[in-house]
Amino acid sequence: MFSLAPIVASLLLVSAALATPMARAACNPSLSGSGLSIANGNLEIGYTSSVAGAPLISQTFSLAPEFIGEASTIDNGGFVLKDVNQDNHAPGLFPTFVDGGALELETLATPEDGKQGWGFVCSTCSDFTTAATPIASGCTIRSGWTGQCLQIGSAAGDLVTLATCTGLGSGPQYFDIYV
Numbered sequence: 001m002f003s004l005a006p007i008v009a010s011l012l013l014v015s016a017a018l019a020t021p022m023a024r025a026a027c028n029p030s031l032s033g034s035g036l037s038i039a040n041g042n043l044e045i046g047y048t049s050s051v052a053g054a055p056l057i058s059q060t061f062s063l064a065p066e067f068i069g070e071a072s073t074i075d076n077g078g079f080v081l082k083d084v085n086q087d088n089h090a091p092g093l094f095p096t097f098v099d100g101g102a103l104e105l106e107t108l109a110t111p112e113d114g115k116q117g118w119g120f121v122c123s124t125c126s127d128f129t130t131a132a133t134p135i136a137s138g139c140t141i142r143s144g145w146t147g148q149c150l151q152i153g154s155a156a157g158d159l160v161t162l163a164t165c166t167g168l169g170s171g172p173q174y175f176d177i178y179v
Contacts, residue, residue, distance in 0.1 A: 027125035029136035029177055031069025031079050037178040040152045045160050047105055050085040056095055056103040056160035058153035078119045097145045103160055117144025134176035149173045
C-alpha cells in the first residue's frame with residue numbers, strides 16, 4: 001500500500017528549507033542611538049554628500065558609520081536612519097523614498113510619514129560593540145512605505161535601490177550591520 005506520509009513530510013522539509021529568511025528570521029537588532037555601517041561584502045550604503053537630495057549609493061566599505069539609528073513608530077518601519085554628520089538636536093537628513101522611486105537624503109525636523117521608516121529583520125543579532133564585528137548579520141531592510149527591500153549596487157558609486165524582496169538569503173539585499 002502506498003503511503004502519502006513520506007511525501008508530505010518531504011514536501012514540508014523542502015518548504016521549510018526554501019522559506020524566506022524573513023519568515024524564519026531570528027531577530028530585530030537594537031539600533032537606537034548607534035552610529036551604523038550597513039555593509040554587503042566589500043560595499044556599504046552611503047551617500048554622495050551630506051546635503052538634501054544626495055542619492056544613496058554603494059561605496060567602499062570602511063567601517064566609518066554613515067547613519068544613526070533612531071527608534072520610530074512609523075508604519076511598518078521600526079527605525080529611521082539619520083545622516084551621522086548631522087547634529088542630533090537639529091533637523092537632519094534622513095534616507096527617504098521619494099516619488100519616482102529614488103532614495104535620497106531629505107531634510108526633516110522630524111520624520112512625518114512612512115517614507116523614512118525602515119524595518120530591519122536579521123538572521124543573527126548580538127551585543128558586540130567592536131567595530132570589526134557586526135551587531136547583526138543576514139539583515140533585510142524593508143521600506144515602511146513600499147514593503148520593498150533595500151538593494152545595494154554591485155560597484156562603488158552605483159545607486160542603492162528598492163526592489164521586490166527576493167528571500168534568497170544572500171545577494172545584494174542582505175546586509176551586516178556594524179557599530
